[in-house]
Amino acid sequence: MINLVYNEMVKITGKRRLLVVALIIAILITLFTYAQAQQAADNRERFGDVDWRIALEQRIAGWEARLASGGFRGDDGELELRIAQQRYYLDQDVNPAEPGAPTFVRGFVENGISLLLPLMMMIVAADLVSSEHGAGTIKVLLTRSVRRWRILLSKYLALLLSVSFIITLFGLLAAVISGFVFGYQGWDAPVLTGFSTTGGELDTSGVRIAPQWQFILMELGLAWFVSVVVATITFMLSVLVRTTAAVMGIMLACLIAGTILRTMVSSWETAKYLFMVNLELIDYLEDAAPPIEGMSLGFSMLVLLVWGVIALIVSFVSFTRRDVY
Secondary structure, rough: OOOHHHHEEEHHHOOOOOHHHHHHHHHHHHHHHHHHHHHHHHHHHHOOOHHHHHHHHHHHHHHHHHHOOOOOOHHHHHHHHHHHHHHHHHHHHHHHHHOOOHHHHHHHHHHOOOOHHHHHHHHHHHOOOOOHHHHHHHHHHHHHOHHHHHHHHHHHHHHHHHHHHHHHHHHHHHHHHHHHHHHHOOOOEEEEOEEEOOOOEEEEEOOOEEEHHHHHHHHHHHHHHHHHHHHHHHHHHHHHOOOHHHHHHHHHHHHHHHHHHHOOOOHHHHHHHHHHHHHHEEEEEEEOOOOOOOOOHHHHHHHHHHHHHHHHHHHHHHHHHHHOO
């Protein structure tokens, strides 16, 4: 099995897929770091060095003005909870946007978990099996004196190693590149998590303080879990569909549909069982309101786990029983 996994990793690296993913991530991180640095410089030029408490109070005042004028397009209750949460930060004297590389990493992982990271996993997983059909090597592969399930398992294990490598690289590059611009301070800065709602009001009884490095590790762990599930579903499509372009098209449509559905499904309760609606697990750490009533971190993880297990079962059943021609 070790030799089989090694051979699959050689195939993946030989196609330069991991190199392409690494370059895309590095370029995007550099662009976002530059954009954020420019925005910070513009703010300093316009307002000078403003204390974070004053800036946060101004932001809260702006939100309250939008609520009063009816200019907020969305759930008023969600904005009211956000205001209450930010006021709690002020009361506890905790800066929610402590400057430095850790804050950038937190924001980048949070924004990348639902689309960017799944797209990177799709690049790696889409052709693991379908490319064997396209190149005509599937027949040669299956003539070996190795059972089919072992061949497919070696491909899946190589995929898991690739996913782990991408997530690790994602976090390291975000920290290193942004640190050159914003500095590396703030890893021990406190982060408040555990907010909840009771009767439509913010409940702070379960709030706990975690150092920022620990919070980032939790985010990366959730990002890894989401990436594994998306990669597993893409892996299943790669087994079922013989062309890589079709696999990538199907997954891309699902991911884009997920970003749209999250803003439209508040009244469609059944949609909470779709995997693409449950990708933004980090929102639960950030204590954002769920898109559909009844959703929680445990619920979303369970839904994703069920989708991943079913996709894996379908992959192995189809690959071991399907005729190759």
